[in-house]
Amino acid sequence: MPLTPSPEIDSPSARIEDRIVYAALCGRIAPGERLGEKDLAEIFGVSRTLVREAMMRLQARGIVQVSSRRGWFVIEPTEEEARHTLDARRALEVGMLVTLGKVDAPTIQALRAHVQAEQAAIEKNDRAERSYLLGHFHVCLAEALGSPVLAALLQDLTTRTVLIAALYQSSHDACESSAEHELIIDALEAGDAPEAARLMDTHLRHVENALNERHVLSRLKNLKVALSHPD
Amino acid sequence: MPLTPSPEIDSPSARIEDRIVYAALCGRIAPGERLGEKDLAEIFGVSRTLVREAMMRLQARGIVQVSSRRGWFVIEPTEEEARHTLDARRALEVGMLVTLGKVDAPTIQALRAHVQAEQAAIEKNDRAERSYLLGHFHVCLAEALGSPVLAALLQDLTTRTVLIAALYQSSHDACESSAEHELIIDALEAGDAPEAARLMDTHLRHVENALNERHVLSRLKNLKVALSHPD
DNA sequence: GACCTTTTTCTTGTATGCAAGATTGTATTT
DNA sequence: AAATACAATCTTGCATACAAGAAAAAGGTC
Numbered sequence: 001m002p003l004t005p006s007p008e009i010d011s012p013s014a015r016i017e018d019r020i021v022y023a024a025l026c027g028r029i030a031p032g033e034r035l036g037e038k039d040l041a042e043i044f045g046v047s048r049t050l051v052r053e054a055m056m057r058l059q060a061r062g063i064v065q066v067s068s069r070r071g072w073f074v075i076e077p078t079e080e081e082a083r084h085t086l087d088a089r090r091a092l093e094v095g096m097l098v099t100l101g102k103v104d105a106p107t108i109q110a111l112r113a114h115v116q117a118e119q120a121a122i123e124k125n126d127r128a129e130r131s132y133l134l135g136h137f138h139v140c141l142a143e144a145l146g147s148p149v150l151a152a153l154l155q156d157l158t159t160r161t162v163l164i165a166a167l168y169q170s171s172h173d174a175c176e177s178s179a180e181h182e183l184i185i186d187a188l189e190a191g192d193a194p195e196a197a198r199l200m201d202t203h204l205r206h207v208e209n210a211l212n213e214r215h216v217l218s219r220l221k222n223l224k225v226a227l228s229h230p231d
Numbered sequence: 232m233p234l235t236p237s238p239e240i241d242s243p244s245a246r247i248e249d250r251i252v253y254a255a256l257c258g259r260i261a262p263g264e265r266l267g268e269k270d271l272a273e274i275f276g277v278s279r280t281l282v283r284e285a286m287m288r289l290q291a292r293g294i295v296q297v298s299s300r301r302g303w304f305v306i307e308p309t310e311e312e313a314r315h316t317l318d319a320r321r322a323l324e325v326g327m328l329v330t331l332g333k334v335d336a337p338t339i340q341a342l343r344a345h346v347q348a349e350q351a352a353i354e355k356n357d358r359a360e361r362s363y364l365l366g367h368f369h370v371c372l373a374e375a376l377g378s379p380v381l382a383a384l385l386q387d388l389t390t391r392t393v394l395i396a397a398l399y400q401s402s403h404d405a406c407e408s409s410a411e412h413e414l415i416i417d418a419l420e421a422g423d424a425p426e427a428a429r430l431m432d433t434h435l436r437h438v439e440n441a442l443n444e445r446h447v448l449s450r451l452k453n454l455k456v457a458l459s460h461p462d
Numbered sequence: 463g464a465c466c467t468t469t470t471t472c473t474t475g476t477a478t479g480c481a482a483g484a485t486t487g488t489a490t491t492t
Numbered sequence: 493a494a495a496t497a498c499a500a501t502c503t504t505g506c507a508t509a510c511a512a513g514a515a516a517a518a519g520g521t522c
Binding site for chain 1: 244283284287288289290291292293315316318319321322323324325326327329330331377378379380381383384388432
């Protein structure tokens with residue numbers, strides 16, 4: 001299941017970059033997780049130089065951050081940052097449906113196939129595949145609308161959203177998400193772009209609201225809670 | 232006139248990164264321009280390592296690209312890529328006005344001050360300042376709407392737009408642009424977000440249409456034209 | 463003089479070495 | 493025993509050296 005390829009995909013450091021994004025998208029890398037240069041260098045069989053190149057790009061994409069001489073870490077957004085990210089996604093995705101919401105029949109079919117794959121992954125209870133496909137749907141949608149630029153931006157924003165959902169233990173149901181994806185496709189097929197945009201707005205607000213319900217579980221608070229009752 | 236700061240602004244490579252973006256935004260760096268690692272290292276008084284770090288991030292931001300063992304170059308978008316970039320901006324900026332188009336009075340004042348600065352630069356015929364301010368308005372707008380995430384995305388997209396305008400010798404008038412910025416602020420002040428969005432759509436279409444009128448002046452064709460009549 | 467070959471030069475690609483600082487573990491002191 | 497000072501370790505930060513390849517220059521051949 002290939003990602004939208006990075007520039008210079010054949011370059012070794014681009015491979016590292018892609019692998020990390022993919023792992024995050026699959027929920028196999030948690031927010032706050034440490035990504036040591038040395039460890040990654042060993043894993044990928046290269047020197048720290050190439051790992052660093054990948055990290056610099058991932059930093060520019062807002063997926064990792066560095067703490068001076070302490071290490072590289074997967075972002076761990078605050079509640080405010082999480083909200084800003086989701087607001088940005090809403091603006092971007094609603095805007096793209098409103099301004100270029102026309103897709104031809106074969107593309108609709110491709111999107112439907114994607115949603116079917118989502119539901120198959122849900123059925124099989126394949127968490128990684130499910131997480132990846134649910135996020136990647138939005139990238140596919142941007143591509144379907146003919147915008148590789150938006151697709152690239154959404155790749156980063158959805159990755160961050162997956163991390164946010166992990167951090168805030170979003171209760172948003174996968175099944176519901178997939179159903180909402182399907183409704184958006186229906187609206188697009190009917191040629192009703194404004195309705196598709198409205199559905200997307202609702203869809204993303206659902207994710208955002210899931211943040212409201214369960215409270216912040218930052219790394220520290222999580223530890224605090226875990227140790228509160230020695231029992 | 233500070234840019235929206237990069238993460239770890241104090242890091243030397245971030246400074247290089249900012250300087251290059253700023254220069255591009257001012258029109259002092261042309262599309263297709265070569266950015267040699269050695270040259271930059273000398274200019275900034277550091278080793279190639281730090282220059283490379285900056286380039287990796289700029290690559291991820293879609294502002295430079297590398298040609299294997301040939302060099303780093305400022306992007307030189309094709310007409311299709313230019314259109315995709317402007318489409319993305321339209322989606323993003325229309326979306327942001329529609330979904331979060333509320334600003335308070337002091338913020339309106341700050342935006343008006345920005346437009347005044349634009350007009351002062353136009354008056355003084357200060358091309359660099361004018362180019363920078365006209366582009367940066369959109370970043371400020373995103374910030375005014377309370378979205379640092381969108382502001383960061385727009386920083387990159389506007390930089391690319393400036394490069395596109397340079398490449399295609401966009402005839403879009405600076406004066407007209409600034410006037411359109413003012414109209415958008417008016418609509419926001421009146422609390423009419425949909426109207427602001429409509430005006431933004433028109434504004435960006437104007438830029439895009441300027442691409443239509445004058446034909447592509449790619450580096451090669453430009454040379455061809457320049458050499459056509461030996462006289 | 464034009465064309466092909468070879469060599470030189472110049473560019474990025476990658477690994478490595480060492481420096482600087484943060485953290486953790488240990489000993490020392492009170 | 494608790495607190496503090498010290499040392500060892502582990503991390504990134506940055507520069508440098510060399511390898512690999514592309515482009516340009518030089519040389520040779522017809």
